[in-house]
Amino acid sequence: MVKFIDTPQFQRLRYIKQLGGCYYVFPGASHNRFEHSIGVGYLAGELAETLQRKQRELDITDADVLCVKLAGLCHDLGHGPFSHLFDGKFIPKVFPESKWKHEDASVRMLRHLIKENDLMKVMEKDYRLDENDVIFIEELIVGPAKNADETPTTPTRHDWEYKGRPESKSFLYEVHIST
DSSP states (O other), X not given: OHHHHTSHHHHGGGGSBTTTTHHHHXXXXXXXXXXXXXXXXXXXXHHHHHHHHHOGGGXXXXXXXXXXXXXXXXXXXXXXXXXXXIIIIIHHHHOTTOOOOHHHHHHHHHHHHHHHTTHHHHHHHHHOOOHHHHHHHHHHHHOSOBOTTOOBOOOOTTOOOOSSSOGGGTTHXXXXXXX
């Protein structure tokens, strides 16, 4: 995971405030996206590893655990300045027709990070991850499928739309979202 953290794309999160402009009023509110993302990656990994250890019948692989960690680590790569203020106020004002979401931008930034830093070779060689695992990481970042009115949907046996993991591992999609 250090190879992901040690990229310019991830390091830029040091300069994006987790709490927007709150630190102007409350000097102690200086948490940034870098710190937050490392924490989410850690907690997501702890949860996945605990499930792997304590519920062997779930058949959670080391690749599953690593993907959950990487998704937690990279879930906020797409945030702009001042975080959600950028999403909710700036983007709609500048691009009113846009359906832009920072989660989609995070997936695009992850793809760029992997390509620009030649990390696919590292993922394959050092971590034994493949393109299907990258798809899984991307799906974890984007979150559950949404319908037209933005209400999360719960996939059923008949409409499983995820490609990264089979429905038997649907619980893994909740690990990252709930951290």
